[in-house]
Amino acid sequence: MEGSWTFLNNGSGYDIFLAWKSTQRNNKKNMVRVRFAPSPTGHLHVGALRTALFNWLFARHHRGTFVLRIEDTDVARSSEEMSRSILEALNWVGLDWDEGPIYQSQRFEIYRQAARSLVDRGLAYYCFCTPEEIEARRQATQARGEHWKYDRHCLELTDEEKQELREKGVPAAIRFLVPEGVTEFDDLVHGHIAVDHKNLEDFVLLRGDGFPTYHLSVVVDDIDTRITHVIRGDDHISNTPKQILLYRALAAPVPQFAHLPLILGPDRKKLSKRHGDTSVLNFRDKGYLPLAFFNFMAQLSWSPGNEEKIYSVEEMVREFSLERISKGSPVFDLSKLEWLNSRLINEMPLTELIGQLRPWLEREGLWSEELMTERREWFERLVDLTRSRSRTLVDLCGMIAPFIADRFSYDPEAVRKHLQNGELDRVLPLLEDDFRKLENFSAPEIERTLRERAEKEGIKAAVLIHALRVLTLGRAVSPGLFDVLELMGREKTLARMERLSEVREMIQT
RNA sequence: GCCCCUGUCGUCUAGCCCGGCCUAGGACAUCGCCCUUUCAAGGCGGCAACACGGGUUCGAAUCCCGUCGGGGGCGCCA
Numbered sequence: 063m064e065g066s067w068t069f070l071n072n073g074s075g076y077d078i079f080l081a082w083k084s085t086q087r088n089n090k091k092n093m094v095r096v097r098f099a100p101s102p103t104g105h106l107h108v109g110a111l112r113t114a115l116f117n118w119l120f121a122r123h124h125r126g127t128f129v130l131r132i133e134d135t136d137v138a139r140s141s142e143e144m145s146r147s148i149l150e151a152l153n154w155v156g157l158d159w160d161e162g163p164i165y166q167s168q169r170f171e172i173y174r175q176a177a178r179s180l181v182d183r184g185l186a187y188y189c190f191c192t193p194e195e196i197e198a199r200r201q202a203t204q205a206r207g208e209h210w211k212y213d214r215h216c217l218e219l220t221d222e223e224k225q226e227l228r229e230k231g232v233p234a235a236i237r238f239l240v241p242e243g244v245t246e247f248d249d250l251v252h253g254h255i256a257v258d259h260k261n262l263e264d265f266v267l268l269r270g271d272g273f274p275t276y277h278l279s280v281v282v283d284d285i286d287t288r289i290t291h292v293i294r295g296d297d298h299i300s301n302t303p304k305q306i307l308l309y310r311a312l313a314a315p316v317p318q319f320a321h322l323p324l325i326l327g328p329d330r331k332k333l334s335k336r337h338g339d340t341s342v343l344n345f346r347d348k349g350y351l352p353l354a355f356f357n358f359m360a361q362l363s364w365s366p367g368n369e370e371k372i373y374s375v376e377e378m379v380r381e382f383s384l385e386r387i388s389k390g391s392p393v394f395d396l397s398k399l400e401w402l403n404s405r406l407i408n409e410m411p412l413t414e415l416i417g418q419l420r421p422w423l424e425r426e427g428l429w430s431e432e433l434m435t436e437r438r439e440w441f442e443r444l445v446d447l448t449r450s451r452s453r454t455l456v457d458l459c460g461m462i463a464p465f466i467a468d469r470f471s472y473d474p475e476a477v478r479k480h481l482q483n484g485e486l487d488r489v490l491p492l493l494e495d496d497f498r499k500l501e502n503f504s505a506p507e508i509e510r511t512l513r514e515r516a517e518k519e520g521i522k523a524a525v526l527i528h529a530l531r532v533l534t535l536g537r538a539v540s541p542g543l544f545d546v547l548e549l550m551g552r553e554k555t556l557a558r559m560e561r562l563s564e565v566r567e568m569i570q571t
Numbered sequence: 572g573c574c575c576c577u578g579u580c581g582u583c584u585a586g587c588c589c590g591g592c593c594u595a596g597g598a599c600a601u602c603g604c605c606c607u608u609u610c611a612a613g614g615c616g617g618c619a620a621c622a623c624g625g626g627u628u629c630g631a632a633u634c635c636c637g638u639c640g641g642g643g644g645c646g647c648c649a
Contacts, residue, residue: 101649103648139648276648297644298644362583369597389576391578391643399599401599451611537610540610542608543609
C-alpha cells in the first residue's frame with residue numbers, strides 16, 4: 063500500500079508525532095483498524111498466532127484494516143531471520159496484512175520525542191537511579207516488611223542536581239508520573255475492569271540508553287496507526303491501565319480493548335516450549351493443512367455457534383464476533399486438530415489435496431510431471447484410495463511412496479506376523495504364474511485368481527492377502543489389497559513377490 | 572507479598588447477560604457393536620461435567636455473597 067510517514071514536530075508540546083498519510087486517509091471515522099505486533103525473538107508460536115488470527119478475523123469481518131508491526135525494540139534479542147520466519151508462518155496460515163510491516167527499530171527517534179514531550183509537560187520525569195540503587199532500596203523496604211514501589215526519588219531533583227548528574231555521565235531514563243486515581247475500561251471480552259493507581263508505579267518510558275520500553279512504543283505506534291481495537295493476550299490486562307494513562311497523557315483517543323484468554327498446556331500452565339514444539343511452522347512441517355490448523359486455532363476460546371463442521375475461511379469471517387469469545391483459558395490438545403486434519407484430507411476436492419501434497423512428494427523425490435499428465439488418472443485413484451488412512455500429509459506421502467518408488471522399508475512386526483507361513487514358499491510362485499497369465503491385471507481379476515488359487519491349494523485367502531500386502535508395501539496397513547495390486551501394476555507386484563526369502567532374512571538380522 | 576483475570580464431561584465448547592424449554596446439548600478422545608482380507612474411513616450405541624458452601628426465589632448452571640482451585644501481571648523484557 064502506498065503511504066508515507068511525515069514527522070510533525072513544531073517543537074512544543076504536541077500529541078501526535080506522526081501522521082499516516084495514505085490513500086486510506088479519507089476512510090470513515092469508525093472504520094476498524096487492528097494490528098498484530100509480534101516480537102521477533104523466536105519463531106511464531108501458537109499463542110501469538112491465535113492473537114493474529116482473531117485480529118485478522120475481526121478486521122475482515124468489519125472490512126477494516128489489519129496492520130502488521132514488528133516489535134524489535136529489543137535489538138539484542140531480535141533478529142531479521144525471526145521476522146522472516148514470522149511472516150512465513152502468517153503466510154502459511156493465510157493471514158494477509160493491509161499495512162506494514164512497520165518495524166519499531168526504525169522509529170526510535172519518534173518514541174524519544176514522545177517521551178520528551180511528556181517531560182516538557184510535567185507528565186513524566188527524568189530518573190537517574192541506577193538499577194543497582196533501586197534494587198538496594200527495594201530490598202531495604204521489603205526487609206522492613208513494606209511493599210515496594212518506585213519511590214520517586216528523582217521526582218524532587220532540582221535542576222542543579224540533574225545537571226550535576228548529567229555531567230557525571232549518569233544515564234537518565236524517563237519515567238511516567240502516575241497520577242492518583244482509578245483507571246477503568248470496558249474490556250470487550252472481560253467486561254468492566256478497574257484498577258487503582260496506587261497499585262501502579264511510575265513506570266519507565268525511555269531507558270537510560272535512549273531505547274523505548276514496550277509501553278511507550280506500543281502506545282505511540284497504536285496512536286500513529288490509528289488503531290481502534292487492541293486485541294491481544296490476557297497477560298496484558300494488568301498493563302492496560304498504564305497504557306490508557308499514556309493515551310490520555312498524549313491526548314489521543316483510547317482504543318477499545320479485547321483480551322483473549324491465554325492458551326494453556328496440558329498441565330494448565332501457560333503454553334510454552336516445555337510443552338513441545340509450539341512453533342506454527344512446526345505444524346506445517348508435520349503435514350497439517352492450513353485450513354485444519356485455522357479451524358483448530360480459531361475455535362480455542364471462540365465458538366461460531368453450535369454447528370459442528372469444518373468452516374471455510376469465508377464462513378469464519380462472516381460469523382466472527384468478539385462477543386462469542388469465552389473467558390476461560392483453553393488447554394492446547396492436539397487430538398482435535400488431528401481429527402480435523404484427517405477429515406479435511408478425506409473431504410476436500412482431490413485436485414486441491416494433490417496441490418497440497420505436491421511439495422511433499424517433491425521433497426521426497428517422488429514427484430514427476432507425468433503424474434499430472436499421462437498418469438494423472440492413476441495418480442488420482444491412488445491418492446483417493448489412500449487418503450482415508452492418512453491423518454497428515456506426511457502419512458499420505460508415506461502411503462503413496464511404495465507405489466512410485468522402490469525404496470521403502472519393511473515393518474519387522476508385519477513381516478514376522480504375515481510372512482512366516484511355510485505354505486507361502488509353495489503357493490506364491492504358483493500365484494505369480496497365475497498373475498502372469500492374467501489378461502487384465504485388474505482388481506476383480508486379481509481377486510478372482512487369488513481366491514481360486516487359495517481354494518485349490520487348501521489355504522485361506524487371507525493368508526495370501528496379508529502376505530502380499532507386506533511384500534508389496536512393507537506394512538500391514540493399506541487399502542483393499544486388490545486395488546493396491548492393480549494400482550501397483552503387474553511388474554512391481556511380481557518383482558516384490560519374489561523377494562519373499564530376501565525379506566525374511568532382512569528381518570532376521 | 573500486592574493487584575487483576577478465571578472456574579460446565581478427560582479435552583474444545585453450547586447454555587449464563589434476558590432464572591423454568593437442562594433428568595445440561597454437541598464435537599474430539601475413549602469404550603463397545605456393525606461393516607471387513609488388514610488398518611482406517613463410515614454407521615450405531617455407551618461412559619462422562621454445572622469447583623464448593625451459603626443465600627434470593629415457587630423454581631438457579633443461570634442472580635447475590637463467601638470459600639477453594641487455576642492462570643496472569645507487578646523489569647531501564649516484549
